Ligand code: NZQ
């Protein structure tokens with residue numbers, strides 16, 4: 001087991017009506033004026049914003065609203081948020097929605113605490129020295145942004161989708177009421193389930209040493225998400241299934257399933273971010289479209305790891321050698337994605353890059369990495385990235 005730092009400062013309030021505690025949670029942070037940040041008017045129509053505002057009113061906490069965050073959240077909205085918060089004297093950022101809203105709030109948090117252009121932190125030009133505090137009321141289980149150290153923003157100038165990861169931005173609290181996720185369309189639910197699985201798979205499939213406990217946690221999390229995703233196909237309002245997936249979503253990306261590993265691979269995520277930036281697809285669906293191709297490209301570098309996944313998570317009967325078991329496992333994972341109506345190729349995702357766009361996708365992914373390479377199972381060069389994009393068609 002490799003050494004690690006595990007830091008999860010987020011207070012989690014989980015269960016029915018958890019959102020009614022929002023005011024209390026904000027007050028605990030000593031906040032005086034809150035930015036209520038959200039996406040579409042959906043959260044107003046459902047009455048969620050009104051409930052949250054009531055809980056703030058009761059404690060005399062002021063607030064200002066900013067909606068309009070879109071999936072693959074944009075830098076222009078972040079700038080708008082920074083300006084509004086400075087004008088209004090906001091000292092706490094409350095995201096109400098999914099990963100996109102949480103990430104937009106986090107980026108505003110960086111912008112408020114640091115001078116200069118916030119994009120510098122995503123463009124690897126500078127490192128932030130702090131961030132304003134963020135809290136999340138989650139309405140979709142997917143990214144784990146509600147506990148993660150990450151924010152992912154798309155710059156419309158060049159359609160660059162980039163992340164900035166520091167512990168400053170781990171949310172102070174996460175309000176998790178599984179009932180709030182029941183209104184999700186099936187595609188978003190399943191895209192979220194895929195993303196949750198991928199956050200653990202990215203950590204599990206690596207080149208590190210032995211880590212039994214982490215592996216058992218990871219395998220249990222993967223099996224739990226798969227089992228409950230299938231339940232939600234038929235019963236989208238099944239509370240227990242929603243709850244299992246919601247908790248898995250937070251644990252999958254707060255670091256738990258990576259303790260003792262080499263940090264994980266993350267090539268699929270980095271490749272998908274380029275697809276999301278250029279073609280505006282749902283993140284989890286984009287991951288499903290790439291994963292199988294990536295796995296077949298790299299598995300020979302660590303067949304034992306892929307074979308372990310195949311047997312312990314996907315129920316594959318071990319074959320004569322690890323390579324054959326690994327390949328059977330990759331096929332079984334793609335079958336699972338198909339069964340929850342996720343795409344397993346770029347074509348199925350609805351993305352048809354031109355010859356030039358394949359090159360652009362790979363180039364953008366390579367330059368976004370400080371080393372120019374991606375991955376742990378196999379160090380991918382730009383040419384490998386392009387080959388994977390092309391093979392994923
Ligand atoms: O605008 P609203 O109404 O909120 O609509 C959203 C959006 O259209 C909708 N939705 C959310 N909750 C709903 C709902 N519709 C009906 N009922 C509900 N209860 O779902 C759509 C997708 O929302 P979004 O927030 O974009 O989804 P998700 O949570 O999957 O976030 C994706 C973004 O997060 C990034 C992704 O790259 C992508 O930009 N990620 C962030 C990470 C992090 N910060 O740690 C890690 C991830 O790997 C990921 O990269």
Ligand code: ZN
Pocket residue numbers: 143195198199269283
């Ligand atoms: Zn993800």
